[in-house]
Amino acid sequence: MSGKACVIGAGPNGLAAAIVLAQAGMPVDVLEAESTPGGAARTLELTLPGFRHDFGSAVYPMGAGSPFFSSLPLINHGLEWIHSPAALAHPLDDGTAVLLERDLDKTKHSLGIDGPAWDKLMRPFVERWTKFAPQILRPVSFVPRHPWLMARFGMVGLQSAQAVARRFRDQRTRALFAGFAAHSFLSFDEPLSAAFAVLMAVPAHAVGWPIPRGGAQSITNALCSFLSTFGGKVCTSSPVDDLAALPNYDLFLCDLTPRQLVKVGAPRLSESYKRQLGRYRYGAAAFKVDYALNAPIPWKARECLQAASVHLGGSFEEIAASEKAVRNGQHADRPFVLLAQPSLFDRLRAPAGKHTAWAYCHVPNGSKVDMLERLEDQIERFAPGFRDCILARRVFSPADLESMDANLVGGDIGGGVMDIRQFLFRPTWRHYATSAPDIYICSSSAPPGGGVHGMCGYHAAKMALSRLDKRYRKA
Numbered sequence: 001m002s003g004k005a006c007v008i009g010a011g012p013n014g015l016a017a018a019i020v021l022a023q024a025g026m027p028v029d030v031l032e033a034e035s036t037p038g039g040a041a042r043t044l045e046l047t048l049p050g051f052r053h054d055f056g057s058a059v060y061p062m063g064a065g066s067p068f069f070s071s072l073p074l075i076n077h078g079l080e081w082i083h084s085p086a087a088l089a090h091p092l093d094d095g096t097a098v099l100l101e102r103d104l105d106k107t108k109h110s111l112g113i114d115g116p117a118w119d120k121l122m123r124p125f126v127e128r129w130t131k132f133a134p135q136i137l138r139p140v141s142f143v144p145r146h147p148w149l150m151a152r153f154g155m156v157g158l159q160s161a162q163a164v165a166r167r168f169r170d171q172r173t174r175a176l177f178a179g180f181a182a183h184s185f186l187s188f189d190e191p192l193s194a195a196f197a198v199l200m201a202v203p204a205h206a207v208g209w210p211i212p213r214g215g216a217q218s219i220t221n222a223l224c225s226f227l228s229t230f231g232g233k234v235c236t237s238s239p240v241d242d243l244a245a246l247p248n249y250d251l252f253l254c255d256l257t258p259r260q261l262v263k264v265g266a267p268r269l270s271e272s273y274k275r276q277l278g279r280y281r282y283g284a285a286a287f288k289v290d291y292a293l294n295a296p297i298p299w300k301a302r303e304c305l306q307a308a309s310v311h312l313g314g315s316f317e318e319i320a321a322s323e324k325a326v327r328n329g330q331h332a333d334r335p336f337v338l339l340a341q342p343s344l345f346d347r348l349r350a351p352a353g354k355h356t357a358w359a360y361c362h363v364p365n366g367s368k369v370d371m372l373e374r375l376e377d378q379i380e381r382f383a384p385g386f387r388d389c390i391l392a393r394r395v396f397s398p399a400d401l402e403s404m405d406a407n408l409v410g411g412d413i414g415g416g417v418m419d420i421r422q423f424l425f426r427p428t429w430r431h432y433a434t435s436a437p438d439i440y441i442c443s444s445s446a447p448p449g450g451g452v453h454g455m456c457g458y459h460a461a462k463m464a465l466s467r468l469d470k471r472y473r474k475a
């Protein structure tokens with residue numbers, strides 16, 4: 001492939017795009033604004049020396065299940081997945097916790113009365129994960145490769161979480177399902193909220209909810225190292241303000257969100273395309289806290305110590321109320337909290353005998369409200385004495401997140417709302433293509449959206465290559 005490519009942004013999608021281009025024989029430079037590559041997949045000493053925290057993402061069902069990442073020899077480049085004994089724990093007020101086992105048969109058994117309903121909902125997709133994953137991690141296709149499987153998924157996924165949760169009779173199962181649905185950032189009465197619940201739970205059984213040894217940075221470092229075997233270069237501390245200042249490239253893949261794409265590419269993009277990008281909607285934000293701890297979290301339900309991920313919010317109804325408030329631009333009094341405790345399973349995260357924790361709750365985009373007390377009250381509710389374990393904490397408001405990764409616009413961690421419209425037309429009907437033939441968008445603002453899976457970058461680069469190929473054949 002002749003010509004030279006520039007990828008702007010070294011997040012997981014930018015690096016995935018660069019690898020696809022490099023594999024096709026194209027020289028590639030990746031220009032990254034920050035001093036460390038990885039975007040929302042970085043690990044940094046955010047509190048005290050020796051405590052290594054994931055700045056953004058921390059747990060990787062979609063990373064481990066990504067068809068593209070799975071095709072790369074990332075293990076040879078230092079990536080090692082760690083699976084905690086249980087994929088996830090969901091503590092309740094009675095001092096017990098629901099544990100999601102990776103083994104679907106064990107989960108069916110442990111969920112008791114709801115076991116058969118859980119099994120019926122998840123098994124078709126769990127057993128066909130290698131067929132299912134490539135279909136869901138791409139733009140929507142109205143002629144899918146596995147029509148029956150995708151029709152089955154569509155029938156569930158297009159419903160609201162509230163409707164699908166009616167299949168479960170036990171409050172414990174409903175609470176577990178709610179925790180997964182909350183990853184949608186949607187209200188539980190909205191269509192598609194059930195799709196997220198299924199898309200979070202299915203990989204838990206199919207590939208697990210692993211963490212990388214050493215943290216998110218290990219994924220990024222493995223991608224950078226693999227890219228370098230093809231001669232691809234990542235230049236850090238290299239923010240791009242204007243594509244016109246980069247005359248030596250024939251192709252641009254932008255790991256940017258629509259607002260930034262307009263900024264860097266303005267003179268090259270058509271007015272109507274810029275108007276379409278201007279209508280793109282960003283989603284709710286995260287309010288995040290990283291902790292250095294002097295002990296493991298003192299969970300009332302000791303079984304929570306078996307899972308790297310913990311969902312805190314109590315019942316289905318309570319989590320639904322928390323997510324509805326955020327969708328309506330409000331702040332929940334008892335916010336749903338997503339928590340990871342990686343140092344229990346990975347000694348590289350903290351000095352001997354010490355621990356780290358990562359927690360966030362959802363807040364409206366650009367929120368300036370301090371949620372620290374409410375977030376810690378939720379942890380204390382299920383782990384009394386938690387505050388006494390804190391050696392240091394680092395709080396990230398939505399603006400703080402954006403200041404360390406410009407793609408986190410207003411603190412939105414998903415690259416834009418994922419409602420029906422932006423599910424179908426993300427960021428526009430052109431998906432990765434723009435109005436300029438040599439500029440593509442490859443971030444999570446393109447299909448399939450947020451998460452560390454690299455599939456936005458993969459598909460964007462494949463589209464760019466196939467169009468380049470056609471142009472060369474015509475010429």
Ligand SMILES: Cc1cc2nc3c(=O)[nH]c(=O)nc-3n(C[C@H](O)[C@H](O)[C@H](O)COP(=O)(O)OP(=O)(O)OC[C@H]3O[C@@H](n4cnc5c(N)ncnc54)[C@H](O)[C@@H]3O)c2cc1C
Pocket residue numbers: 008009010011012013014031032033034037038039040041055056057058059060061062063238239240241255256260264286288360401404405406407408413414415442443444445449450451452453456
């Ligand atoms: C707090 C938080 C928790 C999350 N939890 C999880 C999780 O547990 N599991 C999961 O799978 N996903 C999670 N995510 C989501 C996931 O991290 C993102 O969806 C994913 O990183 C998106 O990848 P990306 O490459 O599209 O963008 P990013 O990772 O945001 O990377 C974009 C890169 O572009 C760079 N950039 C921006 N503008 C410019 C410019 N003008 N010039 C040069 N470089 C530029 C940025 O500095 C950044 O490095 C989380 C995200 C956050 C923030």
